[in-house]
Amino acid sequence: MRKQILLILIALTLAGACWPGAAAAQEISLSVIPPQVEIIMKPNLSLIKAFNFENLGDPGVFYFKVISFRSSGDQGNLDFLPEAEGPVRFSLENSDIGLEERFFLKGKSTVQAILKVRTIENAPPGDYYYTLLMISEPPSTQVSAGRGSAILGANLLISITNDGFTSTTVKVAQFQIIPRYKFHFFGKTFLVIEPTDQVPVILKLANTGNYFVAPEAKVSLRGPYGIRQSKKLLPQNVLRNSQRLLTTAEPPQCERCQTAVSAVFNGFYFGKYQLSADIGFAGQNQKIFATSEYWALPIKLTRIVLGLFLAAGMLLLFLKSRHKYE
Amino acid sequence: MLKKLINYSLLLLLLFIMVATVRADRMGSTNYEFLFTNLNSGGTTTSSSNYTLDISLGQTAAKRWEENGYIVRAGFQYIHKLYPFTFTLSDTTLDFDTLLPNTPTTRSLTALISHRGQGYEVKVYEDHKLQTFDGGAWINDTLCNNDPACTSTQAELWDDDSDYGFGYNVTGHDVAPDFLGTNHYRPFSTSPVTFMSSNTLALARQSLIKAKINIDGAQAAGTYQTILRFIAVPKY
Numbered sequence: 001m002r003k004q005i006l007l008i009l010i011a012l013t014l015a016g017a018c019w020p021g022a023a024a025a026q027e028i029s030l031s032v033i034p035p036q037v038e039i040i041m042k043p044n045l046s047l048i049k050a051f052n053f054e055n056l057g058d059p060g061v062f063y064f065k066v067i068s069f070r071s072s073g074d075q076g077n078l079d080f081l082p083e084a085e086g087p088v089r090f091s092l093e094n095s096d097i098g099l100e101e102r103f104f105l106k107g108k109s110t111v112q113a114i115l116k117v118r119t120i121e122n123a124p125p126g127d128y129y130y131t132l133l134m135i136s137e138p139p140s141t142q143v144s145a146g147r148g149s150a151i152l153g154a155n156l157l158i159s160i161t162n163d164g165f166t167s168t169t170v171k172v173a174q175f176q177i178i179p180r181y182k183f184h185f186f187g188k189t190f191l192v193i194e195p196t197d198q199v200p201v202i203l204k205l206a207n208t209g210n211y212f213v214a215p216e217a218k219v220s221l222r223g224p225y226g227i228r229q230s231k232k233l234l235p236q237n238v239l240r241n242s243q244r245l246l247t248t249a250e251p252p253q254c255e256r257c258q259t260a261v262s263a264v265f266n267g268f269y270f271g272k273y274q275l276s277a278d279i280g281f282a283g284q285n286q287k288i289f290a291t292s293e294y295w296a297l298p299i300k301l302t303r304i305v306l307g308l309f310l311a312a313g314m315l316l317l318f319l320k321s322r323h324k325y326e
Numbered sequence: 327m328l329k330k331l332i333n334y335s336l337l338l339l340l341l342f343i344m345v346a347t348v349r350a351d352r353m354g355s356t357n358y359e360f361l362f363t364n365l366n367s368g369g370t371t372t373s374s375s376n377y378t379l380d381i382s383l384g385q386t387a388a389k390r391w392e393e394n395g396y397i398v399r400a401g402f403q404y405i406h407k408l409y410p411f412t413f414t415l416s417d418t419t420l421d422f423d424t425l426l427p428n429t430p431t432t433r434s435l436t437a438l439i440s441h442r443g444q445g446y447e448v449k450v451y452e453d454h455k456l457q458t459f460d461g462g463a464w465i466n467d468t469l470c471n472n473d474p475a476c477t478s479t480q481a482e483l484w485d486d487d488s489d490y491g492f493g494y495n496v497t498g499h500d501v502a503p504d505f506l507g508t509n510h511y512r513p514f515s516t517s518p519v520t521f522m523s524s525n526t527l528a529l530a531r532q533s534l535i536k537a538k539i540n541i542d543g544a545q546a547a548g549t550y551q552t553i554l555r556f557i558a559v560p561k562y
Contacts, residue, residue, distance in 0.1 A: 025417035034400035035411035035443060035560040041396035049398060057414065075525055076445050076561030080518055131559060139418050144456070144550045146420035146537055148435065152413045153559035164391040212562075214403055234404045234444055237562050247444070249404070251526040260525060282403075 028136050028150035029057035036155045038212075038237075039117065043125075043160055046118035048093055051154050053134045054110045061137035063102050064113050066090040069129050069155075071242035074204055075260060078155075084130055087123035088158055091116045102137060123160045126210040127240045130156040157237065159211050168281050169209030173243050174202050175277050175290040178257055181299055191294040199265040199294075200254040201231075203246050203277050207238040214238075215279045215288075217246050219263050223273040223296075231263040235282070269296035402443045409442040413558035420537050420554070428487050430540040436498075437522065437556060438532045445525045445561030448533075449518035456492050456539070456550040463546040465539060467513030468493035478515035485509045490540045498533030500524040511538060518557055525561070 031054045041047065055062075068086060072079035084090060090099060093114040097103045105111055115132060131153040138147035159166050178200040179191035193199060201219055214237050220230040233246040245260055252264040272295055279288040391397055401408045420433040439446050457464035468484060468491025469475040476482035476493065481504040484493060493511035496502070500522050504510065512519070522533050537554075 026419065027414065027416055028418055029412065029414035029438075031410040031412035031440075033410040034408050035441065036400070036402060036562060038399040039396060040391070045395050047394075047396050047398065049400075052410075054410070056412070071562075075523075077447055077520065077523065078559055078562070080449075080557075129562070133557070135555075136418070138553045141419055141421060141551070142549065144422045144425055144539075146422075146433070146452075146456070146552055146554045148415060148418035148420065149553055149555045150413060150415045150418065151555055151557040152411070153557065154411070155560060155562050157562060164395075164397075236404075236444060239562065245525075247525055249444075 026060070026139055027057040028055075028060060028148075030055060030134055030136070030150060030152040032134065032152055032154045034154065036157070038157045038159075040159045040161060040164070040166060041117075041119055042162060042164075043087070043119045043123035044121040046116055049115050049117060049156075051113045051115060051132060052110055053113060053152070055105045055107060057107060059107045060105060061102050062105050062111075063135055063137070064092060064097070064099050065133045065135060066099065066115075066130050066156075067133065069131050071129075071239040071244075074243040074245045076236065076244060078131065080131070086128040087120045087160065088128050088130065089118045089120065090130070090132075091118075117156070117158065119158075119160055125161050126159075127212055128158045128160065129239060130158065132156060157212055157239070161211075166211035167209055168211070168213050168284060168286055169207065170213055170215065170238065170279075170281075170288060171206050171208065172203070172277065172279070172288060172290040173206035174204040175275070176292045177201055177275065177294050178254075178259075178261065179294060180256075191292075192299060193269070193294060193296050194300060195268055195270050195296045195298055197269075197296070198254055198256070199267075199269070199273075200252065200257050200261040201263045201265070201275065202259075203233065203262040203290075204243050205238050205246060205279070206243045207240055210240050212237045212239045213281055215246065215281055217277055217279040220276050220278065221265055221273060222276070223269060224271040227267075227269070227273075229265055229267070231265070233262060270298075271296060405443060410440075411443070411446070411558075411560050412438075412440040413448070413556075414438040415556055422539055425539055425541050425545070425550075427541055427543040427545065430487060430538055432536050432538045434534055434536045436532055436534050437558075438530060439500075439522070439528045439558060440530055441528045441560055443560050444527060446523070446528055446531075447520045447559060447561065448522040449520050449557045449559075450494070450514065450535075451516055451518045451555055451557075452514040453553040453555070454516065456552045458546070458548040458550055463548055463550075465541060465545065465550055466491050467515075468511055468538075468540075469513070470511050476510075476512055478512055478517075478519050479504070481505045481510040481512045483509055484511040484538070487540060490542050490545075492537070492539050494521075495536045495538070496521045496533050497536075498522075499531040500528070501533050508536070514552075514554065518555075 066084045068081040069078040093116050134152050136150045138149045181192040183190040214235040216235045217233040238244040248263045252261050254264050275292045277290040416436040455464040470482040470484035471486045493513045495511050496505050
């Protein structure tokens with residue numbers, strides 16, 4: 001009897017130990033610091049930069065990879081290339097992992113990617129852009145499924161120069177308001193808004209040089225009755241051979257805009273206004289200026305008043321003719 | 327014996343006195359150096375009516391270029407502290423179990439972003455179409471209702487159960503504007519496509535990604551899989 005109870009107990013213990021538990025979702029939560037690094041370096045040189053990646057989710061298998069990217073669009077988007085290209089070579093200085101080598105990382109733990117960046121001899125001067133990726137290995141399953149992999153990136157903007165100087169070749173690609181009306185008179189275009197309209201401004205810079213720039217721009221508004229308003233734009237990076245829309249720190253809220261804007265001025269306006277952009281570059285004397293102008297006119301009100309006048313005139317004519325026949 | 331002990335003690339005492347103070351030194355060799363990011367914690371922007379001054383403690387000096395031939399800046403110039411960029415996927419398996427013909431099956435997961443820099447984007451791509459382990463049979467990527475056909479960058483309506491394929495819908499913060507509602511889908515692409523994007527700082531921005539499969543009666547029996555890769559990157 002005692003033997004039987006013992007056997008049952010052993011069997012129950014084994015069954016309990018081997019019984020599959022409820023399948024839980026595997027959450028992947030990754031963070032990286034710093035999320036971006038800018039490096040200016042000479043050819044044929046190497047340096048080391050550490051990135052701290054933290055796994056805030058469940059344990060998993062990961063690996064690091066470096067790929068190149070290009071600028072895409074005018075709002076800081078990235079267009080990835082499959083591999084790292086250009087005259088920069090990367091490797092990990094970690095003692096236990098290398099690039100594209102799988103490693104296990106516990107939940108709530110950190111791994112430091114000690115990245116060695118090396119420029120080859122006679123590397124052509126210019127900018128080269130890369131992203132260091134931490135990639136999670138997708139889980140395996142035996143059913144029809146989409147197996148997910150989370151990938152987190154940190155950007156490396158690398159400028160190669162022989163003398164430490166990175167030239168700036170920038171021009172204003174677009175600087176104007178988004179008007180409510182456009183009128184063409186004598187070959188000239190007039191941009192017009194209603195007096196109560198918001199004034200959305202677009203400032204796009206085109207970098208035609210070989211090095212990225214971080215312009216410090218201010219947009220100012222000058223109008224009648226001593227109206228002066230200005231907004232400072234963030235020094236966002238404009239990569240080589242690309243355009244970028246500069247924006248204020250606070251996201252500009254524009255109700256009638258179809259596209260992203262740099263800044264929005266609010267207020268009551270009437271008359272002719274001049275808009276100016278003052279663009280500088282940290283550590284350089286070079287400055288760029290741009291101007292644009294627009295009119296704030298009560299077009300809607302004018303239309304209503306004209307309509308009313310027209311209607312009143314027609315009514316008068318009608319009454320007059322009726323009176324005449326009577 | 328006692329004399330020896332005294333001699334050794336004196337020798338040890340002398341050694342203690344002679345030990346030089348330990349000093350921090352440059353780490354590395356002639357070929358490389360361990361470099362630390364800027365100490366930006368004390369950085370700030372000060373201003374008056376006449377000037378604006380950005381202070382960033384520990385900013386790499388120009389002299390570093392002359393001596394070592396490089397300058398490194400970490401983080402974003404307009405943010406005076408180094409904040410992490412965080413990306414969370416609520417699940418890594420979209421388990422569709424057994425698929426039935428003309429019966430759409432959906433599975434969801436959430437993507438969460440936190441970033442104090444100006445902007446981020448989240449992209450997705452598939453390694454290949456949903457296919458059996460031997461690659462002999464596959465489920466095509468959806469064309470939605472095919473009126474017009476959706477593409478990897480343009481979501482369209484997909485609510486007709488007689489249109490088959492594999493695709494995804496996204497709702498939530500900073501989602502691409504072509505996802506007009508919960509029935510608008512895109513097919514997965516084999517190259518990364520952005521579905522979530524912002525130009526401003528992101529504090530707990532979240533989206534729900536709903537993957538959908540619909541198969542017809544002629545679909546070969548088998549287990550179909552693909553790998554969906556979700557990439558989160560800060561804007562530069």
